[in-house]
Amino acid sequence: MEVSVRLEREIAALDDLFATVERFVADERLDEKTGLELAVVLEELFTNAVQHNPGGSGDLRITLRRDSGEIVLTLTDPDTDPFDLASEPPPDLFLPLAHRRPGGLGVHLVRSFVDRIECDWREREGTITLIKTLG
């Protein structure tokens, strides 16, 4: 099955996002660990879009779909500049505390919890597709 939700570009919309994830996890009978990882991944994508493109027009659209042994997540921004999530440099996790910065952690967590990331952009509509293989 597939579930989808349209979210305004504001952090307060996270509650609707989490409720959608919980519904999908329950319907698909996924385990708690997978559910929490999906929630982290989608929160990071959503907050990234809200914070980096607050002036874009239209709602953000998120879908979750189970496709055999995979979970396919998408976030579509109907009005964004081109981006390539996969090309974001990873944070240096070995820096001492004094030099650590929070920047880049969200994308790093996304990479940690999914198996593939694909980005598509045309006529200002950008879509990030994430594929998570179920264990």
Added chain:
Amino acid sequence: MLDIRTEPNDTIVLSGRFDASQVEKARAFFVEISETRTLDFAELDYISSAGLGILLATQKKLSESGHALRLVNVNPHVRDVFHFSGFDRIFQIE
């Protein structure tokens, strides 16, 4: 929703979800901390990079005066997030 409370023994208990919508509330609490404290995560179900950012800022501030946050009762999911972020190297987790 994130709830933060201080126990009589000064342990700070976080419960619920530490996500991006809770950052301002958490920042207002953690900015007041100025010495070593224990954070009990037994009731913390979820954390994202937004929550990590608040904890990192607090840990950096405390380290300048020789203090630190110490984490206890961290559930497996939250522990995974700390591990993948490399935060298990900069926080004492028991």
